[in-house]
Amino acid sequence: MAKLNINGRTHDVKVEADTPLLWAIREQVGLTGTKYGCGVAQCGACSVHINGELRRSCSMPVSTVKATDKIVTIEGLSRNSSHPVQKAWLEVDVPQCGYCQSGQLMAAAALLKKNPNPSDKDIDDAMTNICRCGTYQRIRAAVHVAAKMAAGGNSAKAKA
Amino acid sequence: MTTRKKSTVANSARRKFIIGTAAAGGGLAIGFNMPFAASAAETKAAAGAEVNAWVVVKPNNTCVIRIARSEMGQGTETGLAQLVAEELECGWKNIRTEFVTPGENLARKRVWGEMGTGGSRGIRTSEDYVRRGGAVARLMLLQAAADQWKVPVEELTVADGVITHAASKRSTTYGKVATAAAKLTPPDAKSITLKDPRTWKVAGQPLKRIGTETRLDGSLVYAIDLKLPGMLNAAIKACPVFGGKLVSFDNDKIAGMPGVKRAVRVNGFTVAVVADTWWHAKKALDAMPIVWEEGPNAAQSSATIAERLKDGLTTQTNVYAFRNEGDALKAIEGAAKKVEAVYRTPFVPHITMEPMNCTARITADRAEVWAATQNAEASLAALSEQSGLPLAKCEVYRHVLGGGFGRRGGNQDFIRQAAEIAKQFPGTPVKMIWSREEDMTHDFYRPISQCKLTAGLDANNKLVGLHVRVSGQSINAWVNPAAIPDGYKDARQLQGYDSKPGDAQLGYAVPNLLVEYAMRNTHVPVGAWRGVNTNQNGLYMECFIEEVARAAGVDSLEFRRGMMAKFPKHLGVLNAVAEKGDWGKPLPAGVFRGIAQFMGYGSYSAATAEVSVNAAGEVTVHRMVLGVNCGHAVNPHQIAAQVEGGAVMGLSALLFEELTVENGRIVQDNFNTYPVLKLAQMPKIETVVVPTFDFWGGVGEPTICVVRPSVMNAIFAATGKPVRAEPLKAAKQV
Numbered sequence A: 001m002a003k004l005n006i007n008g009r010t011h012d013v014k015v016e017a018d019t020p021l022l023w024a025i026r027e028q029v030g031l032t033g034t035k036y037g038c039g040v041a042q043c044g045a046c047s048v049h050i051n052g053e054l055r056r057s058c059s060m061p062v063s064t065v066k067a068t069d070k071i072v073t074i075e076g077l078s079r080n081s082s083h084p085v086q087k088a089w090l091e092v093d094v095p096q097c098g099y100c101q102s103g104q105l106m107a108a109a110a111l112l113k114k115n116p117n118p119s120d121k122d123i124d125d126a127m128t129n130i131c132r133c134g135t136y137q138r139i140r141a142a143v144h145v146a147a148k149m150a151a152g153g154n155s156a157k158a159k160a
Numbered sequence B: 001m002t003t004r005k006k007s008t009v010a011n012s013a014r015r016k017f018i019i020g021t022a023a024a025g026g027g028l029a030i031g032f033n034m035p036f037a038a039s040a041a042e043t044k045a046a047a048g049a050e051v052n053a054w055v056v057v058k059p060n061n062t063c064v065i066r067i068a069r070s071e072m073g074q075g076t077e078t079g080l081a082q083l084v085a086e087e088l089e090c091g092w093k094n095i096r097t098e099f100v101t102p103g104e105n106l107a108r109k110r111v112w113g114e115m116g117t118g119g120s121r122g123i124r125t126s127e128d129y130v131r132r133g134g135a136v137a138r139l140m141l142l143q144a145a146a147d148q149w150k151v152p153v154e155e156l157t158v159a160d161g162v163i164t165h166a167a168s169k170r171s172t173t174y175g176k177v178a179t180a181a182a183k184l185t186p187p188d189a190k191s192i193t194l195k196d197p198r199t200w201k202v203a204g205q206p207l208k209r210i211g212t213e214t215r216l217d218g219s220l221v222y223a224i225d226l227k228l229p230g231m232l233n234a235a236i237k238a239c240p241v242f243g244g245k246l247v248s249f250d251n252d253k254i255a256g257m258p259g260v261k262r263a264v265r266v267n268g269f270t271v272a273v274v275a276d277t278w279w280h281a282k283k284a285l286d287a288m289p290i291v292w293e294e295g296p297n298a299a300q301s302s303a304t305i306a307e308r309l310k311d312g313l314t315t316q317t318n319v320y321a322f323r324n325e326g327d328a329l330k331a332i333e334g335a336a337k338k339v340e341a342v343y344r345t346p347f348v349p350h351i352t353m354e355p356m357n358c359t360a361r362i363t364a365d366r367a368e369v370w371a372a373t374q375n376a377e378a379s380l381a382a383l384s385e386q387s388g389l390p391l392a393k394c395e396v397y398r399h400v401l402g403g404g405f406g407r408r409g410g411n412q413d414f415i416r417q418a419a420e421i422a423k424q425f426p427g428t429p430v431k432m433i434w435s436r437e438e439d440m441t442h443d444f445y446r447p448i449s450q451c452k453l454t455a456g457l458d459a460n461n462k463l464v465g466l467h468v469r470v471s472g473q474s475i476n477a478w479v480n481p482a483a484i485p486d487g488y489k490d491a492r493q494l495q496g497y498d499s500k501p502g503d504a505q506l507g508y509a510v511p512n513l514l515v516e517y518a519m520r521n522t523h524v525p526v527g528a529w530r531g532v533n534t535n536q537n538g539l540y541m542e543c544f545i546e547e548v549a550r551a552a553g554v555d556s557l558e559f560r561r562g563m564m565a566k567f568p569k570h571l572g573v574l575n576a577v578a579e580k581g582d583w584g585k586p587l588p589a590g591v592f593r594g595i596a597q598f599m600g601y602g603s604y605s606a607a608t609a610e611v612s613v614n615a616a617g618e619v620t621v622h623r624m625v626l627g628v629n630c631g632h633a634v635n636p637h638q639i640a641a642q643v644e645g646g647a648v649m650g651l652s653a654l655l656f657e658e659l660t661v662e663n664g665r666i667v668q669d670n671f672n673t674y675p676v677l678k679l680a681q682m683p684k685i686e687t688v689v690v691p692t693f694d695f696w697g698g699v700g701e702p703t704i705c706v707v708r709p710s711v712m713n714a715i716f717a718a719t720g721k722p723v724r725a726e727p728l729k730a731a732k733q734v
Helices: A021-029 A084-092 A101-114 A120-126 A136-150 B008-023 B028-032 B040-047 B076-088 B102-107 B127-149 B174-182 B278-287 B302-312 B328-333 B376-387 B413-423 B436-441 B475-479 B534-552 B556-561 B568-580 B636-655 B704-719
Strands: A002-006 A009-013 A047-050 A053-056 A070-072 B049-052 B055-057 B063-067 B095-099 B156-159 B162-165 B170-173 B232-238 B245-249 B260-267 B270-275 B290-293 B319-325 B337-345 B357-362 B367-371 B394-398 B430-433 B449-457 B463-472 B513-519 B592-600 B603-613 B619-629 B684-689
Touching: A002 A021, A009 A021, A021 B278, A047 A101, A053 A101, A084 A101, A084 A136, A101 A120, A101 A136, A120 A136, A136 B636, B049 B127, B049 B174, B055 B127, B055 B174, B063 B076, B076 B095, B076 B127, B102 B376, B102 B394, B127 B156, B127 B162, B127 B170, B127 B174, B162 B174, B170 B174, B232 B278, B232 B413, B232 B436, B245 B260, B245 B270, B260 B278, B260 B413, B270 B278, B270 B413, B302 B449, B302 B463, B328 B449, B328 B463, B328 B513, B337 B534, B357 B413, B367 B376, B367 B413, B376 B394, B376 B413, B413 B430, B449 B534, B463 B534, B534 B556, B534 B592, B534 B704, B556 B568, B556 B592, B568 B592, B568 B603, B568 B619, B568 B684, B592 B704, B603 B704, B619 B636, B619 B704, B636 B684, B636 B704
Parallel strands: A002 A070, B063 B095, B232 B430, B367 B394, B463 B513, B619 B684
Antiparallel strands: A002 A009, A047 A053, A047 A070, B049 B055, B055 B063, B156 B162, B162 B170, B232 B270, B245 B290, B260 B270, B319 B513, B337 B449, B357 B367, B357 B430, B449 B463, B592 B603, B603 B619
């Protein structure tokens, strides 16, 4: 048994202590926006926020998560996809297959929270999630657009 | 146009399909985020009228466009919808899409044509009939309005789904006349004159992709995300050595583990554990003792395979002379200067980010799967074979693919496995998911090959003879050996070296040319990997031409141009890229340029790359300009996305990727042992789309073949040493 606070709701999940948080989220809570990609914390498809920190949930046993820890998944990132990264991703038309994008968005949101105006180098260092379709160039552009949106301005494109 | 009343039977069958597709829930309705249990009344009201197979019009004027091909991120769903919408004149904002099922396609005598989505064919081989489908629907909708108003149809105009009769100042919408239109006899599709692509307003535009919103909030249900009532989950493991056998497994050892139902034999070399959740199934599978009989292939390794391929470079036995023009060997022998090089390319995996998976439910008289497939009809056939039920009792519900790259088309192993597992739990849906380790070690890999090239230059530094000898594994030998004449004359492995125009033509005129293939198969499964054999062949040809140009002391762009007079389309895209890529212009200190051109999938591609190499030999790719002439450009924005994607996959392969074989099995099994390209290594990509509006070429694959040679040629320029093997990390050549 574990108590998980996900997207503001507490869930009692019946799992063994060593169950990865990812599989508790997907199979017990039923939120499938958080993806399985590697199971070894390499690809980032399983990225969630825990108390505002970016974490790879596939390699975190639920026993390491406290009932008071606030977990946010892609479904809880914003209401109506209103987070700047979601709006920027839409404007730049980032996703191809889309499978990795939940994790990419969670990583980008965590980056912007710590660094509201990241340079290309900052983005390179922070965004280590794998995308096999090859949307990296658009992700980089969209992070910049999201930073501008979050700063209160319109996007670069909207200004132009 | 005459009218006829459709029989009630036909109409009810159509309505049943529309409702059925929505009610399938986990299957077709995913594209619209319909709730799983939409009430029948809601579904019926929302269904609308099927004007023809391609177009359903709802009362609110929404036009549902049927999509037969698969969407795996390549944008074909959007492109096909643009083509239908262009002729339909329904307005882009009014469209929705719907993926048809192979069972319905079969039941309706393949009204939607081919569903297979590979070889960059999704748009180019269906553009004609989907545009005619849109045009036929438009004419029927207009005729219905004309009949209602009793005016000649020629007096009507339409824009964005609103029909207007200017003379009487009347207007109506597609939504209002759709039911009447659906009862009309369709005009002969072949008799319709389609729009000139140069006048397109919806097609040809850089529109954003359909369905992006669902990829930003976690709501898109991929096959791996499917939930069905009472569903079980399965984890799977195949013999680590290809060709080995499953001897036994110990169910007793996992019987008490949480959630476990039991382990089942899937086929002669594969076992699965079925449990309530996938995590429980995987844990039990990892804990269960399994006895494999690895067999003789356990003696195979990268070293034994390399030796076999090396022999193929010089053998005189069973060599397929694919092109033999003039006398290349004699010309090279008598040449003033001779250039020779041997290149090597390794096995590489697809690694779709969504691992292989499939949910199956099988009863005595019905077999269903929910799957991400590049070929839904092949999935249906595999399901029928595996379940033992006729095609008419089988159905495949299609999900958007979390990546394809060729993995989910020709080989339907995931369908067969899921069906076999579900057969052993009759009536219960079972979702099978592969671990990433299983995915990386049991793929159908890009085939391994080597190539020896020899060239002769005359006293004027003109190329007078070229001998290309490819030695390597054959995809056809693995998937369809009967397709290979005499067992070794496999033209497919020489993709890109064709003399005939139109698909994969070599863009150089060489007076004496010999192109040969020596088949050297291994025990490792191989298949189509984005770009297939243009990957290796483009690399071999374009890197070697660079070596020859340097030996000739001629600028490599000029050297190429000198052989391309008879290939204006190849030359056109090369010139466009050279211009946009600033060929010949100064670069920052330490940065060097490379160039390449090649053809595949009916499209012409070229690239320049700007690269630096530091003192430690580390390569940085700064900027690439990639050009493609795909004839008609249905969506330049999505074409650019595919070009960028191909650049990433090509660069990833060049910089990092190589699977090795030890003791008969693949060594690398996850991203911690098999790094791939990440954002930090992503250069700036500029895409140049230069359509000539006189043919239909592919988009998803063609440009990948010029990515690696352009970068390798830039490294050559930087270091003065040719790069002849990939990946760079292993080659230690820089």
